[in-house]
Amino acid sequence: MTAEPLSARPQALTDLMGDVGLDERGTSLWQGAFQRLRRNPSAIIGALIVLAFVLVAVFAPLIAPYEPAKSQWIDQVTPSTVPGHSAEHLLGLDPLGSDLFTQLVYGARQSLIIGIVSTAFGLAGGVILGTLAGGLGGWVDTLVMRLVDILLSIPSLLLAVSIAAMLGQRPSAIMIAIGAAQVPIFARLLRGSMLAQRNQDYVLASFSLGLRRRTIVMSHVLPNSLGPVIVQATLTLATAIIEVAALSYLGLGAPDPAVAEWGRMLVKAQDRLQSDPHLTLLPGICIAVTALGFTLLGESLREALDPKSRR
Amino acid sequence: MSETVTLEPGGRRGRRATREPVDRHQALLEVKNLNVTFQRRGGRATRAVDGVSFSVKPGEVVGIVGESGSGKSVTSLAVMGLLPSRGVQVSGEALYRGRNLLTMGNQELSSLRGRDLAMVFQDPMSSLNPVIPVGLQVTEVLRRHEDLTRQQARDEAEDLLRRCGIPDPRRRLGEYPHQLSGGMRQRALIAIALACKPALLICDEPTTALDVTIQAQVLELLKELVSELGTAMVMITHDLGVVAGLCDFVNVMYAGRVVESADRRELFAHPRHRYTHGLLNSIPRLDSPRGEALRPIPGTPRDTIAWSKACAFAPRCQFADDDCVVDDLELAPLGAAGHRVRCVHPAPEEDK
């Protein structure tokens, strides 16, 4: 059955239709998400914070007035007092006798490295496990998901502590520990999202066309399941930055005490909290603002990718 | 509505006394120049309903027919005051017994809803609360509007379910929506809507989500109940078959406006608007010659033009010409009494 062809549409009509403009033109998931992100103020704030953070981390040597972690002015620090603002030192000194501003700037670099490395590690592990479970199904799925369940029943901080203990005193230990503690979360997320995709009609259609399982998983299921994983990765960057502070508090921070790292700066200044609260507050604010940036960005991304918000 | 209709023996006396007497000639519901505009943050405003007017007399069944997106559901939600308050602008009038529903306070409106005005929704799967028993969902409307004890309400609910064709109603009252089939749920929703014997029932595509065999049963049930109760009904549908079997009067909507309105017989015998004509032609008929192709309307509802510039149906119309580019085409009387059409080149009056 075919529609009767329209007799030539009057020109005046065609012109009018043109200027009505089909602004409902089809947009892809990511294009649409990007458009929604641009209109969302919290996404903009988050992106600006993240951008500023990355810039500071990358250009730390250009921004910081001094070399980091030199303890050059240790003689000016006494057990009860730390020099505050002066002409040479914008924010004064830290308890180890380094320039506080310099330490904060280099702390951004350390946080960025820890955040990226640990998230990449968690993501890689999670994607491998999740793809195996979600893509292969059967006993592989059962085995992997049991393992994931077990790991998820251990609070992630304790899991990170255990893994750090196992890895011993090496600089990468906390990054791997924090990342590894995220593996089960990513694995479960990816598997869930792949299973949801697998039952979609377009996947069934691909199977009925006789495509190979690997082709379908790699070219259809995986790309469409990645949205939630990317959101989680953004949020994990925030978690990692906060968790490093917690690990430092537990005495499991990076082994080199001189490396500028917000978590440890904060912990080391605890006993001066009453006399010099800024020593604790400033790194604390840096951690909170950076984590806030990644969280805002991640949350807005989740909202933008949510099919429910695409109406 | 006649006062003598008593469905249950020894019906609850006196509780209808508060209602105004019914005048069969005065319109029960009169919608005048209803406009609904959706304004999305950052997006352009869309006019979903554009100057719609129609009226419903007591006991009358009025159909509103149109494709999805024609504004028919939005019209009904606007009348019931069920549109979200944010991002929606409603103007015009919807007079229920002379009182404007659109400007009425929340308190006043909710005392009318469920008692005088009731509604049956499209999707019975999602229109019942999944976590509370069906019985409570029926009795809560009874207890809201009528002074009944818990036990009286329960008995009444059981009776309602039975009359709506639900077998073993006592057991069903204690069950949850997921334990009922789709058809049962729609019957339960009808029971809820008719519980307080409303003067007007709005049905928004009540059978779309149901199996074809169930559809007919549910329509039959609705037809029976409204005539028994003397309830007027607005039937919103995209299915001309539903209209043919049920309605006294029909409004056809396209792109937010009524394009043709007429008595049911008149409409089916002499469709004048090219859209209505096309709709009727696209229905398969048993009596048509073998092998004759169906004639669907070309294009989609998206090929449209703002009514302020030209006839919105023109882009899909085979009879469109430059004359159709005319702003704000009138809904003008044509032919038989009460028949009104919004068209530059109406179909000739021939017997279908």
Place this chain on the structure above:
Amino acid sequence: MLRFVVRRLLLLVPVLFGLSVLLFAWLRALPGDPARTLLGDKATPEGIAQLNAFYGFDKPLVTQYLSYTARLLHGDFGSSPRTGQPVLGTFLERFPATVELALAALLFAIVFGIPLGYVAARRAGGWVDRLFVAGSLLGVVIPVFVLAYLLKIVFAVGIPGPLHALAFLPSSGRQDPRIDATHITNFYVLDGLLTREFDASWNAVTHLILPAVALGSIPLAIIVRMTRASVIDVLNEDYVRTAQAKGLSRSLITRRHVLRNAMLPVTTTIGLQTGLLLSGAVLTESVFAFNGIGSYLFDAISGLDYAVLQGFILFIAVIYALVNLVVDLLYGVIDPRLRTS
């Protein structure tokens, strides 16, 4: 119902088995000689030999694992080489304190979280909503122990100046040691009620406030966000529209139709907070010198006391599983769709 519980408890068995394998593997994977690692720097040759004999580190791996699980099954979780105390005994002794703290934190989070989330959802997009959402974000991004310190400084130690008046709460411990309270259950608040020593109960409550607020901040933030999202979803549901069409009052619609449905995902979220509360307790308890399993674990971690760590991880996993079993049962009460299956 009973069968469901039994089945869920049986499902715990493979989880615990898997966990014991993992923990055993972990103990074996710790760098260096296991006995030396377990004993730490103070290890004497006799101590190492004794521990090797006790754990059987010189025997084949499978034998080692079997004797390890055999001991676990007998309730022997080892002793802390640091303090010499048995892990299980210490755990049981300190557990009530942490339960008390965690419950107080959860209570704080629920009592404030659900109403705040509901109000935010009702005003979605308005400034109240934005304020609450921003506030809940702050709750998530501030490290728990930083918040704990801030609370302690402001409300217990006192900051110099006019705000010093805010410091009216105790800064550490579970109860003023000067109160000679009788302890029956080691739940101090409950003990006071049982023995009619109400001032002791009240004193314990004042000691709970700051740690509970610090520990409850993250669950509070999560509950606010979850309630908000879930209420917004439910408000768009067709059955809420049906309820409106019935002419029901707004408060009835809220209670019966909106909140009951919106609480489903919130309940799950609350259950999942258990793990977070327990790891948060490690940080919070140490700041407030609150003698629960958290501060003990803190000492164990900073003292590299792995015997304690592995024992506690096992306990925590069991608690986590039990709490989530309770949540699932609760879920069945709220959601009839799950009852029949």
